[in-house]
Amino acid sequence: MATAIQPLPHDQSAHLQSVYAATVAQKRRQLFLGSIIVVLLIFLAAFGAEVDPHKFVTNFWKFPRYFYDMTPHIGVTTFFDDVAEWYWGLGKWLRYMSETLLIAYVGTVTGAVAAFFLAFFASGSMAVNSWSQFLTRRLLEFFRTVPDVTFALIFVVSFGLGPFPGVLALAIHTTGALGKLFSEIVDNIDMKPVEGLRASGATWFQQIRFGVVPQVLSNFTSYSLLRFEVNVRGASVMGFVGAGGIGQLLIEYVRKFYYVDVGAVLIIIILTVMVIDYGTEKIRHRMIAMDTTS
Amino acid sequence: MKRHLQKAAIGERFPDLEHMRRKHSALFQGDPKQRVQTSIFVGFLLALYIFGLYYIGFTPLMLINGFGKFGIVVGAMMPPDPGSWENAFTFIKGVIETLSMAFFGTICAAVLALPFGFLAARNIVSNSFVHYAARRFLDIIRGIDTLIWALIWVGVVGLGPFAGVLAIITSDFGAFGKLFSEAIEAADQKPVEGIVASGGSRLESIRFGIVPQILPVLLGQVLYFFESNTRTTTIIGIVGAGGIGLYLTETIRTYLWEETSFIILLILMTVAAIDWISSRLRVAIIGARPV
Numbered sequence: 001m002a003t004a005i006q007p008l009p010h011d012q013s014a015h016l017q018s019v020y021a022a023t024v025a026q027k028r029r030q031l032f033l034g035s036i037i038v039v040l041l042i043f044l045a046a047f048g049a050e051v052d053p054h055k056f057v058t059n060f061w062k063f064p065r066y067f068y069d070m071t072p073h074i075g076v077t078t079f080f081d082d083v084a085e086w087y088w089g090l091g092k093w094l095r096y097m098s099e100t101l102l103i104a105y106v107g108t109v110t111g112a113v114a115a116f117f118l119a120f121f122a123s124g125s126m127a128v129n130s131w132s133q134f135l136t137r138r139l140l141e142f143f144r145t146v147p148d149v150t151f152a153l154i155f156v157v158s159f160g161l162g163p164f165p166g167v168l169a170l171a172i173h174t175t176g177a178l179g180k181l182f183s184e185i186v187d188n189i190d191m192k193p194v195e196g197l198r199a200s201g202a203t204w205f206q207q208i209r210f211g212v213v214p215q216v217l218s219n220f221t222s223y224s225l226l227r228f229e230v231n232v233r234g235a236s237v238m239g240f241v242g243a244g245g246i247g248q249l250l251i252e253y254v255r256k257f258y259y260v261d262v263g264a265v266l267i268i269i270i271l272t273v274m275v276i277d278y279g280t281e282k283i284r285h286r287m288i289a290m291d292t293t294s
Numbered sequence: 295m296k297r298h299l300q301k302a303a304i305g306e307r308f309p310d311l312e313h314m315r316r317k318h319s320a321l322f323q324g325d326p327k328q329r330v331q332t333s334i335f336v337g338f339l340l341a342l343y344i345f346g347l348y349y350i351g352f353t354p355l356m357l358i359n360g361f362g363k364f365g366i367v368v369g370a371m372m373p374p375d376p377g378s379w380e381n382a383f384t385f386i387k388g389v390i391e392t393l394s395m396a397f398f399g400t401i402c403a404a405v406l407a408l409p410f411g412f413l414a415a416r417n418i419v420s421n422s423f424v425h426y427a428a429r430r431f432l433d434i435i436r437g438i439d440t441l442i443w444a445l446i447w448v449g450v451v452g453l454g455p456f457a458g459v460l461a462i463i464t465s466d467f468g469a470f471g472k473l474f475s476e477a478i479e480a481a482d483q484k485p486v487e488g489i490v491a492s493g494g495s496r497l498e499s500i501r502f503g504i505v506p507q508i509l510p511v512l513l514g515q516v517l518y519f520f521e522s523n524t525r526t527t528t529i530i531g532i533v534g535a536g537g538i539g540l541y542l543t544e545t546i547r548t549y550l551w552e553e554t555s556f557i558i559l560l561i562l563m564t565v566a567a568i569d570w571i572s573s574r575l576r577v578a579i580i581g582a583r584p585v
């Protein structure tokens with residue numbers, strides 16, 4: 001027994017259709033207007049950024065050429081010798097790369113520890129009082145808005161060339177970025193354990209130690225690991241301003257047009273970043289798995 | 295004896311720490327194996343950190359000296375002062391150039407990365423080789439920092455903001471491609487199945503089944519990247535790729551601290567304004583939802 005759907009009487013359906021058409025038309029108008037504004041902005045931006053299609057087309061051949069210049073001549077028969085010659089400075093490059101990793105590591109740990117302590121002052125739920133909350137929030141904002149390379153530029157002047165200003169710049173930027181994320185995590189915790197501790201007379205420090213930290217520690221670690229990935233990339237260019245790491249070799253080779261060496265160093269950087277990304281992802285997945293089982 | 299029993303009864307009703315420790319000793323001790331593992335791991339991290347501090351030549355004296363000099367620099371930065379009206383206009387022009395680079399670069403990267411995101415998504419391209427190759431290609435691009443891309447593009451198109459724009463497009467292309475493909479993979483498959491079941495073609499199932507789901511997410515990500523790119527483009531001038539970074543480096547290298555602090559202040563205000571606008575837009579487009 002098939003039942004056909006009864007169509008609406010004509011006057012009712014006509015009304016509904018007109019309302020539908022009007023809604024769709026309004027939406028289309030909005031979209032149209034929005035697209036015009038965006039396109040206009042794109043043209044303005046292209047003008048402001050001196051985008052030049054002609055220059056792009058006439059010079060684009062240099063881009064693949066650049067990568068072609070970076071690859072050395074490697075013969076099939078002399079493969080191992082050629083690769084060995086290409087990576088003539090492997091020991092030196094790996095030393096600089098480990099320096100980069102060390103800069104990223106020390107910067108991340110220092111920044112994460114500082115962010116850990118500041119996050120409670122900046123959070124909405126655990127703040128001590130409103131003026132210290134205001135001050136910490138503005139401080140964290142300042143730390144994460146100024147790009148890390150800018151800090152590095154200024155620190156190079158006051159601390160001298162070398163990895164130390166790089167570490168300090170990364171640490172400060174990390175404090176700002178992680179401090180915000182950490183305080184948001186603290187805001188989203190379950191407040192019942194904290195209230196229980198407060199009711200039984202725990203001090204502010206004890207409330208945080210036994211009520212908050214057990215809830216947030218895994219999230220904190222996960223975000224710190226993500227930040228470490230970002231900082232490895234950041235540390236690889238710290239050398240551009242004289243703040244240590246493999247960046248100083250890279251910019252030297254680029255300026256001297258040692259294309260083949262640039263290629264070799266770039267491959268080292270890319271491989272390291274990939275390995276770090278892969279490793280931290282594995283650790284994070286394991287931590288999430290531990291969280292759900294316990 | 296009686297007192298002891300009484301004390302135990304009180305302990306039962308008002309458990310004190312010692313009593314609880316005696317009663318649930320296993321809970322208080324924890325898993326010894328895990329404890330050893332954790333302390334070895336933390337010890338290793340700590341040792342690495344201390345070695346790192348030693349390696350970068352950290353000494354308290356150096357920290358004091360450095361921050362002393364840094365204090366002098368900060369003192370010299372006050373008050374922020376562009377020096378002349380002419381300089382102020384140059385710096386503001388630099389900021390506008392920076393914003394243009396960030397905006398144009400982000401939009402171009404997003405447009406170019408969209409088809410690539412579909413290519414790298416497992417539920418669109420079932421060929422695992424294509425999917426894998428696309429993913430690794432994006433990984434390689436992302437492994438290189440924007441500043442390094444800027445250095446390469448300066449070699450190709452010469453000094454100026456155009457090289458910076460191209461650097462942003464290249465490095466964001468890698469990031470967008472990955473994020474887009476993840477958003478596409480996370481999309482609900484039921485609308486797609488419904489469209490296929492009612493006779494829609496493969497392309498129609500993507501257009502009407504997936505695109506409406508992912509569009510707000512993608513727009514949110516594009517806005518977020520525009521924010522972060524305004525920060526990146528402020529420093530891209532260090533390698534000669536245009537924007538305010540050029541002036542920033544110049545004033546720092548020539549110790550014109552009052553002008554430096556003026557530029558930093560300008561950058562802070564711009565970034566704050568962009569953050570405000572883009573968070574408003576994001577709420578308007580996708581509602582109050584984290585990206």
